[in-house]
Amino acid sequence: MELLKENISQFRTPAIRDLVWVLCSPCPLNEVSGLPLFTDAAKLKWYTSHFSLLEAWDKAPETFLKHLNDFTKNHRLGYYFEALMHTFFHLSPSIEVVIANHQIIRDKQTLGEIDFILQEGEEIYHLELAIKYYLQFQNEDDFSTWLGPNGKDSLSKKIKKLKSHQLQLTKHLEAYQNIASRALICGQFYQNNQRVVWQNTNALLKPYMKQSDFIKGDFDAHVEAYYLLTKPHWLSATVVPDESLRLDGKDELVEKMKESFAQKKAVHVGLLYAKGYTSIVLVPDAWPTLP
Numbered sequence: 001m002e003l004l005k006e007n008i009s010q011f012r013t014p015a016i017r018d019l020v021w022v023l024c025s026p027c028p029l030n031e032v033s034g035l036p037l038f039t040d041a042a043k044l045k046w047y048t049s050h051f052s053l054l055e056a057w058d059k060a061p062e063t064f065l066k067h068l069n070d071f072t073k074n075h076r077l078g079y080y081f082e083a084l085m086h087t088f089f090h091l092s093p094s095i096e097v098v099i100a101n102h103q104i105i106r107d108k109q110t111l112g113e114i115d116f117i118l119q120e121g122e123e124i125y126h127l128e129l130a131i132k133y134y135l136q137f138q139n140e141d142d143f144s145t146w147l148g149p150n151g152k153d154s155l156s157k158k159i160k161k162l163k164s165h166q167l168q169l170t171k172h173l174e175a176y177q178n179i180a181s182r183a184l185i186c187g188q189f190y191q192n193n194q195r196v197v198w199q200n201t202n203a204l205l206k207p208y209m210k211q212s213d214f215i216k217g218d219f220d221a222h223v224e225a226y227y228l229l230t231k232p233h234w235l236s237a238t239v240v241p242d243e244s245l246r247l248d249g250k251d252e253l254v255e256k257m258k259e260s261f262a263q264k265k266a267v268h269v270g271l272l273y274a275k276g277y278t279s280i281v282l283v284p285d286a287w288p289t290l291p
Helices: 002-009 014-024 040-049 051-059 062-071 077-091 155-164 166-172 211-216 250-262
Strands: 096-106 109-120 123-136 180-190 208-210 223-228 267-273 276-283
Touching: 002 014, 014 040, 014 051, 014 062, 014 077, 040 051, 062 077, 077 096, 077 109, 077 123, 096 166, 109 166, 123 155, 123 166, 123 276, 155 166, 166 180, 180 276, 208 211, 211 250, 211 276, 223 250, 250 267
Parallel strands: 123 180, 208 276
Antiparallel strands: 096 109, 109 123, 223 267, 267 276
């Protein structure tokens, strides 16, 4: 956790901070998940080998931000994450983008879209991206008990889609049928229980909280500042505070929370304590049912 904070804090441009978060944050899953994961070690190798470039982009971010804007289809979190990585791959001197966002169409039917086929040295591989945030609904290992903050998406659906569909798409491309397919997964899983067997032991453990518990809690005695993490500020701002997201205090946060719940949205919050900074998710008391 501290090393991740240190790595992010070296940079000042929000988009570069977010990219560093992607490259340095642990994948929430491990190999027990049954997915062919792009490893944390491989991501960290990207970070160290591109460190001088990251510094250069941070000092003069215009080119990076122009490409990021060009690659951003819309401002939903997943598209921002994908555009961030597309920009990184596009500007990297050692990673060649062979295919990006390639639709597979057979008999006038779209079967799916390949995120990336990349080449590094002599190796060519297929990479699917995912950024996911889940809350543990029940204290079980089963993927189906991990739900999205809004109570709709589930980890089991995402893993099934990756295994049975997204990571299988290269079989439709004759030239790339035999290359390896991997999933690069980022995000944060929030839970109020111990780590389960398929979770990465290096991933951060963070809680979520019901509305009434938060309102009753004596947070002002310990919290120095509150931050409302609106999308797409769910990357580096979960680890290092972004002052542009700072609220006036708990009362303003409670009002924002009520507004979000009325729109059937959970609330992602940053909390600054004297000894550090963390993030939590606030949900209605009836979660996973939203008002």
